[in-house]
Amino acid sequence: MIDTLFIGLSVGSILLLVALGLAITYGVMGVINMAHGELVMVGAYTTVMSGIWLHTGFLIAIPIAFVVTALVGLMIERIVVRRLYGRILDTLLATWGIGILIQQAVRLEFGLSFFGIHIEGLGPGLQNVTIPETLQGAISIGGVEINAYRTFIILVTGVFTLITWFILFRTPIGTQVRAIIRNRQMAAACGVDVERVNAMTFAFGSGLAGVAGVMMSGFKTVFPDMGTPMVVDGFLVVVAGGVGSLLGSVLSAGMLGEINGVVASITNDIVARAVVFGVVILIIIAKPKGLFSFKER
C-alpha cells in the first residue's frame, strides 16, 4: 500500500513540476501555453546535449536546462504571446503552432539535416540519458524499499516549489506578480511594469518546464514527441486546481497523482489516465473556477 501511495506521490510530483510553470503563466497572464510540453522536451534534450557536447553530469544539466528553456520561453513571449494579449483561445492555438515548430526544429536538427549534417543528440530518433550512480537503485526508508530516483524527483520538485513559493510570497517581484494576478489594471496603475513582469514570469515558468524535462530524461526515453501528452496533463492539473492559485496547483497535482496511482494499481495505467481525465472534467463542470480559486465578488 505504501508502495502504491509512494508511486502516486512521485507521479504527482512530476505532474506538479510540469504544472508549476503552466500554473504561473496561466495564473498571471491568462495564457494557455500549448508549447509547454515542448519546453519540457527542450529541457530533456538540453540534458542529452550537455552530456554529449559539454561532458557535464546530470546534476549540472538542471541549471543549464533552466536557463536554456527560460530563454526559449522569453522568445515565445516576445514574439507571439505579447501580441495576443486578451485573446486566450488565439494564444492557445498560436502556442500550439509554436510547439509544432519547436518539435520540428529538433527533428530536423534546426534544418541542418537537410544538408546532410547530423548533430549528435538531435534528430527524430530516441535519445537516452544515464543518471548518476548515486541515484540508481533503491534506498531503504524505515524498512520500505523506495526507488532512489523517484525520491530524487520528489525532492527536486519540493525544492523548486519552495523556491517558487519563496519568490512569489517573499520577494518584491513576487508581490508584483501576485498583484497582477489579482487585478492587472490596478497593478499597472500602481506602477508595476506589467509587460516586463509578464515576460519574466513566462521565462520563469518555462525554466521550470526545462527542469521537469531534465527529471524526465532520467527515466523516460527522450524523443521529439515526448512533450505533447504532458501539456494536457499539466493543464488539467492547473485548471482543476484553480486559476492563479499556487496551493491549488500543488494540491490538485497531488490529488490527481494519487488517483492515478491508486486506480492504476487496481486496474491499469490506461484506465487510470482515463479516470483522471474524467475526474477533471467533473471538477470543471462543477466548479469551473477550479477547486481552490479566489472568491470573486
Place this chain on the structure above:
Amino acid sequence: MTKRHVEIAVYAIFIAAIMLAPLVLEPFWLNRIAKYLVYGMLGIAVALSWGYAGVLNLGQGLFFGAGAYMLAMSLKLASPTSLQQGSDTPVPDFMLWNAEPGSKTDLCCINKASFLWIPFQNQWFGVAMGILLPVCIAAVIGIILFRKRIAGVFISIITLALVLLVRLLIIDAQPVTNGFNGLTDLGWFKLFDFEFDPYLVQTYYLVAGSLAVVLVAARLLIETRAGLILQAIRDDPNRARYLGFDVPRFQTFFFTVSAGIASFAGMLYVIAAEFASPTFMDLSFSISMVVWAAVGGRASILGACIGAILINTITASVSETKGFAETWKAIIGLIFVLVVLYLPRGLAGFAHDIADWFVARVNGSPHRAAAREADGVQPAE
C-alpha cells in the same frame, strides 16, 4: 452582379471540380482524394462549430471516431474473415485471438462484452448508430456545458479531455475494440446490391456527392434566421439572452449538427479507407482540423472545406520524401501561427476581398466599401 453571384459561382465551380475529378484521375488517386474530401467535411464541421457558433471544440475527433467505429463494427462483421471463424454467425477475428480458452465462438458469449456487437450484424444499424450515438453524445455535452454557461476556454479544455478519455477507453477495451490496432479487414459497404469497393469510382462519387450535399446544406443553414441568430449569439450572448433567445438551445443545436457532420465524415472515411482506429481520437488530429479551418477561413464553410482538402493534399504529395514531410509540417506550423496572429479570416478573407474588388470592377464602381457592406453579414473574428 453582386457578391452573391460570385459566391454561387464559386460553390458551383468547386462542386463541379470534385464531381468531374474521375474524368482525369485514376482510381488510386481517386481513393486518396476521397479521403481528403472527407477531411473537407470535417473542415465544414469545425467552421460551423467554431466560426459560427463560437465553440472551439478541440475534440471533434470524438464524433468522427464514434461515427467511424459504429459503421466499422458492422462492416467488420460483414467481412469474409469474420464468417470463417468456425461459427454460423460472424465473429471478429481479434475476438478469437483474445478469447479465453473454452469460450463459445459466438458473439453472444465469446467475451463479457461481445454481445454489444450483435445488433451490428445489420449494416443499417451501424449506419444509424453512426449518426445517432455521436449526435446524442453531442446533445448531452451541449446541454450540460451550455446550460451551465461554461464558455470559451473551458469548453475547449473539456472537449479535449473528453476525446482523450474516450480514446483511452477504446484502447483499453481490447476484447471488444481490438485496442490500439483498431478495426481492420472490413467488408464493403452495401447499398441495395451494390458493394462499394473503395477503389471503384462509385465510392468516390458517394463521398464527393455527400460532401456537395453537406456543403450546400451547411451554407443554407447559416443563411436561415437561426443562422443569423447564432451569429448574433456568438457576437454577444448576453444581448441575445435579453432579447429573449434561449442561447444554450441554439448553441447545442449547432454543436450537435456539427457533430453529426463529423460523424457522417467518419463513416465515409471508413468506407473509403477500410479501417477505424483510435488514432482518429488523437489530440493532434483534432487540433489539425482546427488548423485546416483556421487557414482556410474559420467563418467560411467553403473556405474551411478547401483549406482542409488543400493542406492534406499537399501533405500527402510531400510525404514521399521524408525530409520534405517534416519540413512541410514545420511550414504548416508557421502558417498556422501567422494566421492566428494576423489573418483571422484565413484564406477565405483574401478570397472575399478579391471578390469584392471583382464585383466593384464589373459594376463600374470605384468604391469597394459599398460592395462589402451590401454583403450583410461579416465573417467572424
Place this chain on the structure above:
Amino acid sequence: MPVALTVDGLSVDFDGFKAVNTVSMIVDQGELRVLLGANGAGKTTLMDLISGKTKSTAGRVFLYDTDITNKEEHEIARSGIGRKFQIPSVFKDLTVRRNLEVVSCRNTGVLSNLGFGFSHEGEERVDEVLELIGLTGQAAMVAANLSHGQTQWLELGMLMMQNAKLLLLDEPTAGMTQAETLKTSKIINALKGKHTLLVVEHDMAFVREIAERITVMHLGQVLAEGNVAQIEQNPKVREAYLGSRAIS
C-alpha cells in the same frame, strides 16, 4: 391605469452585504420612472434583479399579473421586458439593419427559425424604427463602426423592435454630447405611453427633461419617491445625494 411593474420586498444578499434591501415599487403602465441614487445605491442591481441577471434572495417581481421572480433572462425577456445596458451592447459584427432584423424574429426558438428571410411587415417595421432612431442612412454599416451615440440609439431601436412592454434603460445618455442627449430624450419621450420605462440616470438636466416620477435609492433601499420638485426639496435626498444646493 393598470400596473406594469410591481416590485415587492425585493432583496439580494451577497454574503451578508445587502445590495438591494426590501425594495418595493409600483410603476404604472405607460409611466416613465427615473431611478436616482449615488453609485453603489443599488440601482443597477435592482435592474439586474428584475431582468433576471441576478437571482434575488427574498421578495417578488411582477410584470402586470405575471410572477417573473428569478426566472431565466430569456424567459423574462420573452414575457415583455427589454433592457438597455450601461455599456451599449449591440451585435458588432452585424450591420445595423441585421441587428434590427435579428430582433424582429417573432419566434425565439431554433426550429421555428429554420426558414429564410423576414416578413414584409417585419421589414417595414425595421424601416420605421430606423427612421425613429435616425439611422436610415447607416442601415448597411457594420455596427462596430458606429459612433458611441449611434450605438446607443441602435440599442434603443432594438428595444423598440422587441416591442417590450417594460423597458429598463441603464444610463442611456452615458458618454453622449449635449446634442446627442437631446436627440435621446426625444426618442425616449416618444416611447413614453406606448411602453413603460424605468430609467437609471445621473444627468440631472436630462432627468428634468424626461422625468415624471422619481424613485431615489440609497444604500440598497428606497429613500424617497415623488416628482422632480418633491425630490429636490426632500431633506433626506438632499443630505444623501443632491447636496445642500438644489438641482442647478
